[in-house]
Amino acid sequence: MDMSPLAPSKLALVPFVSVANMMRLVNEIGPEQVMRDLAAYIEEDFRRWPDFDKTPRVASHSAEGVIELMPTADAENYGFKYVNGHPTNGRTGHQTVTAFGVLSSVATGYPLLLTEMTLLTALRTAATSALVGKYLAPKGAKVMGMIGNGAQCEFQALAFRAICGIDALRLYDIDPAATEKAARNLTAQGFTVTKCRSGEEAVEGAQIITTCTADKQYATILTDNMVGSGVHINAIGGDCPGKTELHRDILTRSDIFVEYPPQTRIEGEIQQLDEDHPVTELWRVMRGEAEGRRDAKQITLFDSVGFAIEDFSALRYIHDRVRGSEYAEMLDLLADPDDPRDLFGMLTRAG
């Protein structure tokens, strides 16, 4: 035992999951199983939606991108994620999206977990999409068109296989190198992959269309003529004011499903519509209080922006998995004086 005056006490220590340990943990369980598990945690939390304190995320915008804080809490735990979105980061070797997060005890306010969330965000975003797909995608869907083949792409594909049974993918990205990368990774994972030269080609014959591009503008990744009746659209990349992916006409033909309307109205595809345009909250669908897919002709749209409860569920899952395991390192994060009121006395120990 370290007896030095600076040695941390038990209450000072917070379990920390590094990127390396997250990679090891996810590979040990298997990414598809992790996303099945995450979907189950997310579904459980969506079904108890009224239990949570909710607020649209707190966003700090700049010309280059956005930095966001995403907090939520139930009676027992508080969670938040720090996340950025910088579409041109790739040019300098940085990720578009990075994240980390904290789960705390409401009773003491002490953190229970600090974890990397860059990998975890990709996993939880894909798990949420596929969970929503379970309620909204046409039955028996096998083919997914994927426009935008960057960091999130493979996670989405694996989650849709694990949860919805997708086995064929049609990939398109304006950067052919991104499509090459995704095709290589996904072929190795056993998918039937078609590399496409346009968005139009990518959506041909697809029952599910995933848009997962990054660009800080009102983009038109899908035009109205590209969307036939009966498809499910999983729109991931339009998630900030002034950053959308779908032509407005698609929205008016679709039944739109959202996470938390006060946030989605600011950030989602529906920022293009009137403030009172009807949308359905997914938690109500999951509780059986609202209808999901009604018929085979309906176009369903998940206007995904990513909501704090999904991160809370992911934090809860990781906390459950790593507790007392080798995947959690103990960090000396919280000052813990012998006498709680003698914080200054503790400081002088290092003098």
Ligand SMILES: NC(=O)c1ccc[n+]([C@@H]2O[C@H](COP(=O)([O-])OP(=O)(O)OC[C@H]3O[C@@H](n4cnc5c(N)ncnc54)[C@H](O)[C@@H]3O)[C@@H](O)[C@H]2O)c1
């Ligand atoms: N909804 C959510 O919960 C959620 C979560 C995480 C990320 N996101 C968003 O998802 C998007 C993708 O994230 P990422 O980490 O994969 O980014 P990324 O930068 O790694 O990949 C984006 C890809 O989109 C491609 N692209 C850009 N414009 C295009 C266009 N017009 N047509 C076709 N392809 C185009 C780029 O070439 C790139 O390969 C981002 O906008 C991000 O903000 C949403």
